[in-house]
Amino acid sequence: MANNQNAELLDKARLLRHDIRDGSFTGYTSGLVPGLVQGNVVILPKVWAEDFLLYCYLNPVSCPLISMSKPGDAMVPALGADIDIRTDIPQYNVFKDGELVEQVTDIEQYWSDDMVSFVLGCSFSFEEALLRAGLSIRNIDLDRNVSMFETNIATAPSAKFFGNTVVTMRPFKPADAIRAIQITTRLPKAHGAPIHIGMPNKIGIEDLAKPEYGDSVPVNDDEIPVFWACGVTPQVAIRNAKPPLCITHVPGKMLVTDKLNDELAVL
Amino acid sequence: MANNQNAELLDKARLLRHDIRDGSFTGYTSGLVPGLVQGNVVILPKVWAEDFLLYCYLNPVSCPLISMSKPGDAMVPALGADIDIRTDIPQYNVFKDGELVEQVTDIEQYWSDDMVSFVLGCSFSFEEALLRAGLSIRNIDLDRNVSMFETNIATAPSAKFFGNTVVTMRPFKPADAIRAIQITTRLPKAHGAPIHIGMPNKIGIEDLAKPEYGDSVPVNDDEIPVFWACGVTPQVAIRNAKPPLCITHVPGKMLVTDKLNDELAVL
The missing domain is CATH 3.40.1640.10 (PSTPO5379-like)
Structure with a gap:
């Protein structure tokens, strides 16, 4: 602690x-208390x-x-x-x-x-680590919620809990994608390294502009989409x-x- | 040691x-004495x-x-x-x-x-580490020399030594590419992590099938080309x-x- x-x-x-407890703050917490x-x-x-x-x-x-x-x-x-x-x-x-x-x-x-x-x-924990290492995070720059997609990657079921893995997507230039993999590897309790890079269709994502959750975040031509497992996965299982x-x-x-x-x- | x-x-x-010293072995050393x-x-x-x-x-x-x-x-x-x-x-x-x-x-x-x-x-040092981690390396599977390309990434000059970085290329499926980045990060004295992934044209490589050095190594549709800095770089500077x-x-x-x-x- x-x-x-x-x-x-x-x-x-x-x-x-305190503000959350008394109902005066009900918003998104991204970037708060980094x-x-x-x-x-x-x-x-x-x-x-x-x-x-x-x-x-x-x-x-x-x-x-x-x-x-x-x-x-x-x-x-x-x-x-x-x-x-x-x-x-x-x-x-x-x-x-x-x-x-x-x-x-x-x-x-x-x-x-x-x-x-x-x-x-x-993933907010690793976003802070990425920012601290000098990387830019598109969803933060655009003040949007990160894009989240349901993939075709099945989770391991437990009794009635089952479903596909939900991922967040952040675009990076190749050298920054490599750096992001290194940095997030250090943080297994914040989803750790990405589970996929570069080929959204291979994990069942048809259109990067149409996330199932969160906001749309553009990927530039010189960028690779990088996908991390997401804490919304259990909500699908639920x-x-x-x-x-x-x-x-x-x-x-x-x-x-x-x-x-x-x-x-x-x- | x-x-x-x-x-x-x-x-x-x-x-x-000994065999090399007396001239009875003059071949490639990849995979020898792993x-x-x-x-x-x-x-x-x-x-x-x-x-x-x-x-x-x-x-x-x-x-x-x-x-x-x-x-x-x-x-x-x-x-x-x-x-x-x-x-x-x-x-x-x-x-x-x-x-x-x-x-x-x-x-x-x-x-x-x-x-x-x-x-x-x-890079043979990290190839051994990748193999030991269960990854397949195409150039080894095909018994070919790795593909090497001269990039548009300038090295830092020293007096008369200058030139672009030469890279080796190995194709991996996305999850294996992530794993390869993690493993090679551990080995900075063997070129360390890749310097580029996924977009050969961004580093000045026009045709992956036509390496400047070594052999051609095919990249499948579901694979990402991963590029590591290469010890042939100083030969260009020389x-x-x-x-x-x-x-x-x-x-x-x-x-x-x-x-x-x-x-x-x-x-």
Whole structure:
């Protein structure tokens, strides 16, 4: 976790979570409090949580688990002393039987002693590492959400959880693509290295201009599209598994933690 | 250097160098004694050696220096106790005033107290690492020399040494290309990570089927061409610098050393 030398970062994160908690901030968290880990969130009833844990274990690149709560425990002390998973995400997707039924800014009405929360690493951590290394990220430059695509790459199923891998796409010139592969390799808990480069049709993407999630981001003629596994992958698996209740963050509106991105680095 | 646990490897290397020394082996060294470093060789008169040393320093990816001799010292003890640089390479290119004038199997007639030898790391070291990681290398599968191309990427000049970077090309499917970038990043003294992927025309290569050096190696539709800096780069700089005398190995016919490839790895 961040230490005293990161006090300013921690203050920023606490203030942001406060604004999120009281409903005054409900937006996208990309670029907010750079240096700190942001997380994908999945909340499930206990009876579904064990199968989902196995799903994460079997698909560590799409689903890099960084925290799992005990049933009914809404706090996430490993990621920040004050974090309350019921209120500290700008906006939540509520799924019933696999269908998105509601988007809300807190989930206290849905919480019970039966609920288990999972936090998964997120590409925002490696975006910060890429920026720090001097690379430009098109979706950030254009102030858009990253493009996300459902691929034809099947995940390993666990009980009722199954589905194809969702990827994010960022375009880079070849030398920067090589650099991006090196940098993100260091961050396996933030999806790690890309899983594909250069040939979208080979992974079932027909039109780069038409992402399934997020915004369209142009790829120039001298650029290669680079694809990373994405934390939206489990949302596809949840739609397929159809648990009676499941709550996730809204893509792009993440849990901001007190953990340093550099803490996720293996090298 | 290799230790007792690598005795078998060292025996193989010594026997191969013996066959090379007595002229009974004059062929390509790719795939011979896997596990041991093979080197590019450049031999220059002392007065040219200082400028060439700076050229290597300025262009460490093309010219990863692993040994430099004192003037007139034909031995290379850092790379193998018995190595005599005058006899232990299968075939030498002899350049006079930048022109290739002869190919010989020993250079005793050209040697003098004035000559300085340089040994540079070679892509054969990372090819072994790629094979060990389960990747297939097309030029090896086809028993051909790797394709080499002169690019439009200028090296940093040193005195009269200048020229464009020469690259080797190996085709990989996208996921293997990512893996190859990761693996070769570990080996900066063997040219390290690729310097380009995917767009040959952006680095001045018009036709992948027509390499300037080595053999043609086909690239399939589902593959990306991956380009590494190559130890033939200094041979281009030598042609440009036009020293009165310069001796190199013949591309693909390398110095086989007693150093382990794994000793070159930084991680």
